[in-house]
Amino acid sequence: MSKLLRADFSRLFKNKIFWLGVLFMAGFAAFLLFTNWDYIHRNPDFLLSSDDFVFAGANYAGIVIAIVIGIFVGTDYSNGTIRNKIIIGHSKTAVYLSNLIVCSTAAVIMHLAFIAVIIGCSALGIIGEIVTPAGTMAWVILTSVFAISAMMLFISMIIPKKSAGVVTAMVLSIFMIVIANSVDYRLSAPEYIMPYHVSFMSDDGTEQEVEQPTVENPKYLSGIKREVCQFFHDTLPADQIMQINNAACRADFIPRSCAVIAVTTGAGILIFRKKDLK
């Protein structure tokens, strides 16, 4: 597989779309800081933590990763060059795993471009320091980005048409963000609507107050539904990033992301091995 890796990495580092992705992520970090510039200056005593920006980047990185992986793998299909690898004796499993390693590395480099800009601004004192322990955060982001890459690679390897693969991967990455937002909203809904007072003017012109009783929140998810939603919310990469944005970085996200990588890669290899290449 080292031969495949050598060839694939060489192609990656010559790929214009990949470098555009790196530039876009760095530019996007600068754009986020610029749009928050006004807030940073009006509140000099309150430094925004770098964590907010780092995780915000992870949110959007999925879309860029989907495009870059879709084009990188799709080109191999559309040019027919994936056949050259098989014809000379490389196994389909090795081809898939090599793509996984190369695409995950590409995704990490693109994300690092984003983080580098944030850390640079943090070092200059423009924004606050990173609060989350660096080790935990690095591993959570790394495994999360790897999990996104594995999912996008799965799509790109089972859909041989380049344009269809790119569009499907992009739609999936956007869909995951939308679903993550929606599930986060439902899971954070309170179980009960707390008692509150309603004031109104009575007929005799005096103000009266009525206390509303505590009622069950109809939007609250309970039982098995809640457990299933919570499981996916803790496991899917976009959902993990959503949670990290809202609260703290949790170490248990790491094994969950590893499980996502294992499942998508296992399924991808099985399908790709049985696939009739033309």
Added chain:
Amino acid sequence: MEYVLKTNNLCKQYRHFKALCGLSMHIPKGAVYGFVGKNGAGKTTLIRLICGLQYPTSGDFELYGVKNTDKAIAGSRSRMGAVVETLSIYLDMTAEENLKMQYRLLGMPSFDGIQELLKLVGLENTGNKKAKNFSLGMKQRLGIAIALCGNPDFLILDEPINGLDPQGIIEVRELILKLNRERQITVLISSHILDELSKLATHYGFIDNGRIVKEMSAEELEQACRKCTRMTVTDTKILAMVLDSMKIEYKILDDTTAEVYAKPNFTQLTLALSKENCEVVSMEEHNENLESFFVNLVGGANHE
């Protein structure tokens, strides 16, 4: 005879369609094996199976004596190069970059030999021109150059002259002949352009409906296809006696028809037959080529 490739009852089924049904073929070492069959006969399917792009539904094949189910088949495949159907080249790379990519995939220790390969296929002056700007003939030759990386002993070419102009066809033909004669590369070449194939092939395999209908050497085909005069006479026994006396080769087809090879003096022949009370009813030149041989073999219009 030593064989590079032997297939044994290969079958490939796509859902309800049987592309190959019990195909057995033998490609001798050093041969240019012309693989002839009409569209949908199963030529490309067989090539895909040999290249490992698809798996057979049943049956097996041996590449350099290694069965396709054996793990060592990967080693046998590294001795093989192929251009299957559409070209497999990176369009946004130059010819040299494409070859470097293939060298990396093969794990070659250095890029020595790339210039020689480019020269061999006539692409040494393409410089920084991207493959997407190449003519079809240039792309085809680049595809062959990629297949030649790693000095394979066996080259598979699927319709290599499709869509090429006459000059391109000549270039590719000469390249294949050069590879076979100078580098002793065994070539499996499938083509619809039978006239062109007849200028290259040393062996033929005729495929129809997923089966090999006939395998033969170029000599055997020449024997079967050679020019003759088909004579209809009143008695072929007399004709045979006269032809024997004139030492002319012939083949009796029935009581009244015979094929006479070579070009006898027909005045002398008819006079000799007349003396023996044998009349010549008709004479026509019969010139069977690869195309008509193929049509006769697979049933012509009935199979279209």
